[in-house]
Amino acid sequence: MITPEPLTKGARVALLSPSGPVPRDRLEPAVASVRGMGLTPVVYPSCLLRHGYLAGYDSARAEDLNNAFADETIQGVICIRGGYGAQRLLERINWDVVAKHPKVFCGYSDITILHQMMNQRCGFVTYHTPMPSTEWYAGLDAFTKNSLRSVLFGGQEPDIVNPDDSPMHTIAKGSCRGVLVGGNLSLVVSTLGTPYEIDTKDKVLFLEDIGESPYRIDRMLLMLKQAGKLRACAGILLGAFTDCAASDPENSLTLHDVITELLLDEGKPILGALQCGHVLPTLSLPLGVNVLMDATNRTLRVLEYRKD
Secondary structure: OEOOOOOOOOOEEEEEOOOOOOOHHHHHHHHHHHHHOOOEEEEOHHHOOOEOOEOOOHHHHHHHHHHHHHOOOOOEEEEOOOOOOHHHHOOOOOHHHHHHOOOEEEEOHHHHHHHHHHHHOOOEOEEEOOOOOOOHHHOOOHHHHHHHHHHHHOOOOOEOOOOOOOOOEEEEOOEEEEEEEEEEHHHHHHOOOOOOOOOOOOOEEEEEEEOOOHHHHHHHHHHHHHOOHHHHOOEEEEEEEEOOOOOOHHHOOOHHHHHHHHHHHHOOOEEEOOOOOOOOOOOOEEEOOEEEEEOOOOEEEEEEOOOO
16 A cells, blocks of 8 residues: 655645535635645635536546646645535546556545545555535644644654543454545445445444434444445444434434444454544544554554555
8 A cells, every 4th residue: 555645835735526516605715724734725626616516517526636636746635525426426537547646635524435446446545634615714623733734744643542532432342453444434335336345354444424313324334234344344443423313312222222233243343432524623544554453442553654
């Protein structure tokens, strides 16, 4: 797995939207926030386009991604927001070009499928990070900003740690090693049965989500279970499940019930409450790196950033 060269001060970075349209009142603050990070933003057309719930037609959004990776003056690619639509681009992206030009690539949520493809098909590390028009534009707290800067500019500490007041917790004891993969649960599940299906064999599977009730989380975890993805993985790392409580608690299982009933019998180490996902403060998490996850002692450590 290749680790792209970190960004440098003043680096030209592509801002693009592979999924949903950017709210008009957030574009300028988002661009300014990228400048404030010491980077030179290059605004691609998809940041300005709107086609219903998409940031322009599929062809335009895919063209932006292809052009950003092909352009040798662009050092990094930052998805300005998530939403919906990245999965519609998969057959339009020139993955050979992307693989030949590994670059710092950032985003999360709907961007999960692009991380997955760049990790599995293109063979380089990517970064699950907050995005300019959803978090950066409003100002980042110190923890989130420091974590983001560490993945953008390099110098990452091996240990991935939560804020001091938000400890991770053990769901199932044990430790494991493997490549860290995954992201948004809804997007991971949507790849099942397609040519873009997630590979979890001997991997540490990271999952997070937002706005899904316990029965929907149940259904998605069950799909992963029945597809053999949980049995194949080395361990499970759970991030934030934001706003995932039941609207009618008396007639619902809790999220804890769902997780324990569906995951514990897989016999895998499970570490929960990683401060990463649709939450602030949030970690910026490298995907495609080799990690050691010790669920018993509640630690997560990057073992290797580069393997040539």
